[in-house]
Amino acid sequence: MGRKRSDKIVFDNVKVLDAGAKGVSVAKAPDGKVIFIPNVVPGDVVDIQTFKKRKSYYEGKAINIHEYSEHRIDPVCSHFGSCGGCKWQKMKYSQQLFYKNQEVYNNLKRIGKIELPDFEPILGSEKQFFYRNKMEFSFSNSRWMTEEEIQSGKEIDNANALGFHIPKMWDKILDITHCSLQEDPSNAIRNEIRDFANKNGLTFFNPRNHEGLLRTLMIRTASTGEIMVLIQFFEDDKEKRELILDFLAERFPQITSLQYVINSKANDTLYDQDIKLYKGRDYILEEMEGLKFSINAKSFYQTNSDQAFELYKITREFAGLTGNELVYDLYTGTGTIAQFVSKKAKKVVGVEAVPEAIADAKENAKRNNITNCEFFVGDMKVVFNEEFISTHGKPDVIITDPPRDGMHKDVVEQILKIAPEKVVYVSCNSATQARDLALMDEKYKVTRVRPVDMFPQTHHVENVVLLEKR
Numbered sequence: 001m002g003r004k005r006s007d008k009i010v011f012d013n014v015k016v017l018d019a020g021a022k023g024v025s026v027a028k029a030p031d032g033k034v035i036f037i038p039n040v041v042p043g044d045v046v047d048i049q050t051f052k053k054r055k056s057y058y059e060g061k062a063i064n065i066h067e068y069s070e071h072r073i074d075p076v077c078s079h080f081g082s083c084g085g086c087k088w089q090k091m092k093y094s095q096q097l098f099y100k101n102q103e104v105y106n107n108l109k110r111i112g113k114i115e116l117p118d119f120e121p122i123l124g125s126e127k128q129f130f131y132r133n134k135m136e137f138s139f140s141n142s143r144w145m146t147e148e149e150i151q152s153g154k155e156i157d158n159a160n161a162l163g164f165h166i167p168k169m170w171d172k173i174l175d176i177t178h179c180s181l182q183e184d185p186s187n188a189i190r191n192e193i194r195d196f197a198n199k200n201g202l203t204f205f206n207p208r209n210h211e212g213l214l215r216t217l218m219i220r221t222a223s224t225g226e227i228m229v230l231i232q233f234f235e236d237d238k239e240k241r242e243l244i245l246d247f248l249a250e251r252f253p254q255i256t257s258l259q260y261v262i263n264s265k266a267n268d269t270l271y272d273q274d275i276k277l278y279k280g281r282d283y284i285l286e287e288m289e290g291l292k293f294s295i296n297a298k299s300f301y302q303t304n305s306d307q308a309f310e311l312y313k314i315t316r317e318f319a320g321l322t323g324n325e326l327v328y329d330l331y332t333g334t335g336t337i338a339q340f341v342s343k344k345a346k347k348v349v350g351v352e353a354v355p356e357a358i359a360d361a362k363e364n365a366k367r368n369n370i371t372n373c374e375f376f377v378g379d380m381k382v383v384f385n386e387e388f389i390s391t392h393g394k395p396d397v398i399i400t401d402p403p404r405d406g407m408h409k410d411v412v413e414q415i416l417k418i419a420p421e422k423v424v425y426v427s428c429n430s431a432t433q434a435r436d437l438a439l440m441d442e443k444y445k446v447t448r449v450r451p452v453d454m455f456p457q458t459h460h461v462e463n464v465v466l467l468e469k470r
């Protein structure tokens with residue numbers, strides 16, 4: 001049973017049983033309650049100190065490891081443990097896929113409570129590192145000190161950092177020297193900006209007092225080799241701004257699009273900001289199956305380009321188009337799925353809430369000489385109504401790819417009302433997908449399910465479901 005240390009309980013020799021939601025592992029306490037613990041792998045045997053007690057569960061951390069799970073591997077990243085980014089790096093990729101698949105299955109079964117076909121095997125990502133095409137880093141003069149640094153007792157003469165937020169600490173940034181998520185020159189660009197800024201006395205953002213020159217850095221890369229770099233400044237200082245932008249342009253002539261923003265707002269989101277082009281063009285081009293997609297600083301584009309291609313191929317296959325169908329692509333973003341399936345459809349109608357994304361979708365379709373796609377802006381639950389359907393026609397197939405919250409119930413109702421033969425539901429959150437599938441169960445049978453991993457080393461998983469009319 002548990003020993004007591006102050007008001008915290010310690011459970012000895014507990015086997016970690018499962019990897020649960022949000023990437024946290026699960027064990028069972030001797031009293032039968034569940035314990036959630038981060039940074040361990042199912043199969044490990046550990047001593048656990050709890051720091052939170054709830055009615056049905058504890059939250060705790062491993063304070064001692066007795067046995068290492070056979071599913072463990074050494075994390076490749078030197079920042080692992082401090083950085084919250086790749087929580088599953090300690091677990092073999094085959095096991096990551098196993099738990100992702102299980103999460104989807106459990107959600108569809110327990111939340112959806114629907115009849116399910118056998119799952120098609122989860123599609124792993126060929127690239128398990130360096131798969132992201134977009135990274136965002138923050139500057140801060142309040143660097144997160146690692147345990148080792150604190151233990152070393154060394155005096156800190158420079159607290160500047162350029163990297164990631166420490167989970168749950170809005171003002172602390174972990175300085176990142178090497179990140180294995182985005183291909184080079186991503187690391188070189190970030191590191192050289194930091195060094196140049198330090199050498200030249202350019203100030204890093206102070207998140208408490210709201211002062212400093214440098215605020216955030218975004219790097220986007222594309223399979224075409226094109227690169228976008230955007231620096232967000234807090235202070236408007238032309239001389240210093242140009243100093244660092246000129247340095248970047250000269251040091252990395254391969255940057256296709258060099259942009260900046262001066263943002264003195266409280267938050268650092270770019271979406272309401274006036275983005276300025278410094279050098280090159282204001283977009284980069286991504287390419288997929290001969291289609292070109294322009295991506296500007298504000299555009300949404302699937303973060304793992306190679307795996308997006310796989311996801312779209314599965315979506316298109318599930319849709320089973322013959323060339324005669326009217327397809328609706330709900331939550332179309334920049335119209336990528338719509339254009340991807342357009343060759344196999346009579347016409348595709350894309351709907352999306354963000355006007356800039358729809359402007360991109362139209363421009364991309366034009367660039368790709370696609371004439372059978374039409375795009376419309378609006379909140380789905382408002383736009384997708386009787387009038388819209390009588391204007392654009394009753395779809396034979398609906399493809400839907402909503403955000404994490406899933407579809408609004410009015411949208412689900414509308415789908416049920418018009419009842420197309422097939423619905424292909426792409427989701428990045430199988431819990432909300434399960435809820436929606438349950439609502440559709442009266443009219444639709446789930447006939448195919450295939451999870452797809454877009455984000456190795458994390459617990460996130462995408463899922464594609466085919467629904468066919470009963």
Ligand SMILES: C[S@@+](CC[C@H](N)C(=O)[O-])C[C@H]1O[C@@H](n2cnc3c(N)ncnc32)[C@H](O)[C@@H]1O
Pocket residue numbers: 300301302331332333334335336337351352353354357378379380381401402403428
């Ligand atoms: C998961 S993304 C899908 C994007 C696209 N299918 C792709 O693969 O690039 C979800 C999209 O839904 C849009 N969205 C979110 N809420 C919406 C709403 N209420 N009405 C319409 N679109 C919405 C977002 O802007 C985003 O582009």
